[in-house]
Amino acid sequence: MIIILAGYFYKSVYFAVSVIFGGFSPIRAPDTAGRRKVFKLSRVPDYISGILRTLETAGFRALLVGGCLRDMLLDRPVHDWDIATSARSHDIISQFPKTVRTGERFGTVMVVTSEGTAEVTTFRSDGTYSDGRRPDSVAFVSDLYEDLKRRDFTINAMAMGEDGALVDPYGGREDLERQVIRCVGDPAARFSEDALRMFRALRFSAQLGFEIDADTMAAIEKCAGLCAALSAERVRDETEKILLSERPERAGTALSLELYQGRIKDGALTDGKLRRLAALPREAGLRWCAFCALLFAENLIHSPSDFLREIRLDTKTVRDGADGVKAAQEPLPESWADIKRLLAEQGIQAVRCAAAAEKALRDTNALETVSDVLESGECFSVRQLAITGDDLTECGFKKGILLGNTLKALLAYVIENPQDNRRELLIELAQKIRL
Numbered sequence: 001m002i003i004i005l006a007g008y009f010y011k012s013v014y015f016a017v018s019v020i021f022g023g024f025s026p027i028r029a030p031d032t033a034g035r036r037k038v039f040k041l042s043r044v045p046d047y048i049s050g051i052l053r054t055l056e057t058a059g060f061r062a063l064l065v066g067g068c069l070r071d072m073l074l075d076r077p078v079h080d081w082d083i084a085t086s087a088r089s090h091d092i093i094s095q096f097p098k099t100v101r102t103g104e105r106f107g108t109v110m111v112v113t114s115e116g117t118a119e120v121t122t123f124r125s126d127g128t129y130s131d132g133r134r135p136d137s138v139a140f141v142s143d144l145y146e147d148l149k150r151r152d153f154t155i156n157a158m159a160m161g162e163d164g165a166l167v168d169p170y171g172g173r174e175d176l177e178r179q180v181i182r183c184v185g186d187p188a189a190r191f192s193e194d195a196l197r198m199f200r201a202l203r204f205s206a207q208l209g210f211e212i213d214a215d216t217m218a219a220i221e222k223c224a225g226l227c228a229a230l231s232a233e234r235v236r237d238e239t240e241k242i243l244l245s246e247r248p249e250r251a252g253t254a255l256s257l258e259l260y261q262g263r264i265k266d267g268a269l270t271d272g273k274l275r276r277l278a279a280l281p282r283e284a285g286l287r288w289c290a291f292c293a294l295l296f297a298e299n300l301i302h303s304p305s306d307f308l309r310e311i312r313l314d315t316k317t318v319r320d321g322a323d324g325v326k327a328a329q330e331p332l333p334e335s336w337a338d339i340k341r342l343l344a345e346q347g348i349q350a351v352r353c354a355a356a357a358e359k360a361l362r363d364t365n366a367l368e369t370v371s372d373v374l375e376s377g378e379c380f381s382v383r384q385l386a387i388t389g390d391d392l393t394e395c396g397f398k399k400g401i402l403l404g405n406t407l408k409a410l411l412a413y414v415i416e417n418p419q420d421n422r423r424e425l426l427i428e429l430a431q432k433i434r435l
C-alpha cells in the first residue's frame with residue numbers, strides 16, 4: 001500500500017514538474033559507455049506513451065523508432081510517430097479500438113486515437129532485393145536488432161522504449177552528435193538493395209545540415225547509376241524535401257553525383273543560385289519552379305513543362321511552374337500597375353512562380369512586391385470590381401460583347417486608379433464610356 005502511494009506521489013510530482021517546465025520530459029538512456037544519461041527530449045505525447053504501454057502490458061515489446069526518435073534527440077519537431085513492436089498485425093489490431101491496415105504486407109498498422117495517429121510496425125527483416133527498390137519478401141521476426149539492421153542510416157536505426165532505454169547498436173547517437181549520415185552496414189550493398197537511400201542520404205544532409213560519412217559518400221559515387229531504376233514519384237518526393245529544406249543546394253549535389261539518371265542532363269548548378277531558394281516561402285510549387293528555372297537556364301532540361309510532368313508533379317504545379325519559368329525569362333515589371341496586369345493575364349500562382357524563378361535567376365525581390373500587391377487587396381480582375389455585369393444591365397446595358405468590353409475598360413482604369421474602385425463612380429464611368 002505504502003509503495004503504491006509512494007509511486008503515485010512520485011508520478012504526480014513528476015507530472016507537475018513536466019507541466020511547469022513544459023515542452024521537455026527528460027528520458028534516461030544509457031550513453032555509449034553504458035552510464036545512464038539524461039536527455040532533453042521533446043515531450044512524447046500521452047497518446048504515444050499510451051500505445052507503447054498498451055502493447056507492453058499485453059506482453060509485447062514496443063519502442064519508438066526511426067525518424068521520431070532521431071528528431072526528438074535533436075530537439076526538432078516530430079511530424080510522424082513510428083513504433084516498432086514484436087506484436088503481429090492481428091495482435092496490434094486487437095489491442096486498439098480503431099486501426100487502419102496501411103501496409104499489412106510490410107506489417108504496418110496505423111493506430112488511430114482522438115489525439116493523433118501512429119504507424120505501428122512488426123519487427124521485420126527484409127529479404128533479398130532484386131529490383132533495387134523493395135524487398136522481394138519480408139520476414140517478421142521477434143528480434144529488435146534484426147529490425148534495426150534493415151534500416152538505412154545509423155541515426156535512423158535506434159529505438160527507445162517507454163522506460164527511456166535507448167537501443168543503439170550502430171552508434172546512431174554518436175553520429176547524431178558528430179552530425180554525420182552513415183549507412184548501417186556496407187554502404188554499397190545497402191544502396192544496391194534500394195537506390196533511393198542515396199537520395200535519402202542527401203535529403204537528411206539537407207534537412208539536418210549533416211555531412212555524409214566518407215565511405216557512404218564514396219559508395220554513392222560508385223552506385224549512382226542504380227538510381228535509373230527508381231520511380232519518378234520516389235525521386236520527386238525526396239527532391240521536394242531537399243528543395244523545401246534550409247539547404248536546397250543539396251539538390252545540386254545530387255545532380256553532380258549523377259543521381260538524376262536520364263531525368264536531368266549531367267551538369268552542375270552553382271550552389272549560390274540554389275541557395276537563394278532557401279529565402280523563398282516553404283511552398284513546393286514555388287521551389288520546384290525556381291529549381292526548374294535554374295536547370296533550364298543551364299540547359300540541363302529541354303522543356304520545363306516536360307520535366308515537371310515527367311517527375312510526376314500535379315497538373316497545376318506543372319502549368320504554373322512552366323508558365324512561371326517562361327515569364328521569368330524577362331525581368332518582371334516593377335510597377336504595381338504592371339504587376340496587376342500580369343496577375344490579370346496569368347493568374348496569381350503563375351506570377352508568384354515567375355517571381356520565385358526570378359529570385360533564383362537574378363536574386364530580385366519580385367516575390368515580395370507581388371505579395372505586397374496581393375495583400376493590398378487592390379483590384380486586378382473583373383471579379384474584384386466594385387460593380388458586376390448585373391449592375392450594368394440594370395443601367396440599361398445589354399448582355400453581350402459591349403458589356404464585357406465595358407467591364408474590361410473599367411478594370412484597366414481601376415488598375416491605374418485603385419482608389420476609384422467604387423460602385424457609383426464606376427457606374428458613372430460606364431455610362432460615359434457608352435456615350
Ligand code: ATP
Binds near residue numbers: 080082150157194
Ligand atoms: P521523415 O519522416 O522525417 O521524412 P524518417 O526517417 O522518419 O524521416 P520515413 O520515410 O518516415 O523517414 O521512414 C521511417 C524509418 O523507416 C526511417 O527512419 C528508417 O529507419 C526506415 N526507412 C525508411 N525508408 C527506408 C529505406 N528506403 N531503407 C531503409 N530504411 C528505411
Ligand code: MG
Binds near residue numbers: 066
Ligand atoms: Mg517518418
